[in-house]
Amino acid sequence: MTSKPHPAHYTIRELAERFDVTSRTLRYYEQEGLLSPKREGAKRLYSQADKARLELILRGKRVGFSLEDIKDMLDVELLNAGSNRDGLEKSIARFEERIGVLKRQRADIDKAITELSNGKRWLEERLADREPPEDLKRRARAFEALAQARLTQWETGVGD
């Protein structure tokens, strides 16, 4: 049990390199209230908890949340410390909203993957039966036509 699994705290560079961001970024996050590392004199010391928060922050970013959004989500504890019943319900509603956003986004991504896979297949076919450029031109329009066809299908659900 005397093993030392992790350093217990990191310098700004260590954390920055580990997560492939710059130190400027970490200071900026602190300035925006997303991180609040301890200080040893003037120097910042990042704890495991800070590291965990950073991971959440970065994932939040990757999935498209703004820093302000992320701050709200991470500060949920503080938010509901200040407010009671009413604030709690509001917080819950916001969480549900975010979850909804993510689910829609997931659907978008699935569609995009399909598009790109189709595009890739199209390219691969071009590569396979390398035809004369004249024919290529004619076939090129098939791509847009395809996209349009897909769109037209959804359209029935959207209403015209």
Added chain:
Amino acid sequence: MTSKPHPAHYTIRELAERFDVTSRTLRYYEQEGLLSPKREGAKRLYSQADKARLELILRGKRVGFSLEDIKDMLDVELLNAGSNRDGLEKSIARFEERIGVLKRQRADIDKAITELSNGKRWLEERLADREPPEDLKRRARAFEALAQARLTQWETGVGD
């Protein structure tokens, strides 16, 4: 067969409203080479194909691609008109890369959904057994601890 399923072309406002963007946005996309509607005099006329492209553009944006990325993807036909074998393979590689990005992003989203669902559940529990604020404070730390625990697990895979 004399039915008129859709207008065949749209004004800038019609398209903007339908997709909930401003006309400025559409002009900007044109300026950046993402759209190229016909002109009737000075006015823009958007065809079905333009509409289809716009849909693709907007989804591309929603899943996090930059306009330049999107342009590249949509212009793939032109790209490979200029280049032959070599260009084709490069294009295919780029498509694969983008697909990879999206898949990673989808994984991120799934994780984020899990996080938020946990956060929501935590809030709901708070709401259910409304405890005295003192106890609340102690429990509040559970949230970060939880995040940290999850992080620690991954850590084994990342290496220290």
Added chain:
DNA sequence: AGACAAGTTGACGTGAACGTCAACGTAAAT
């Protein structure tokens, strides 16, 4: 002591993706 790396705080700069505003054209309605 001197050099050097790594940290700090301002302050200003930057790129993407538009917003906003001015000045103007055009087409239909009153």
Added chain:
DNA sequence: ATTTACGTTGACGTTCACGTCAACTTGTCT
């Protein structure tokens, strides 16, 4: 003929999320 609605092209402003640079302190190695 004038208003109203909608369109056009610049040109400049704005927000976010940092990048960059200067001037400085602090610790460490030689």
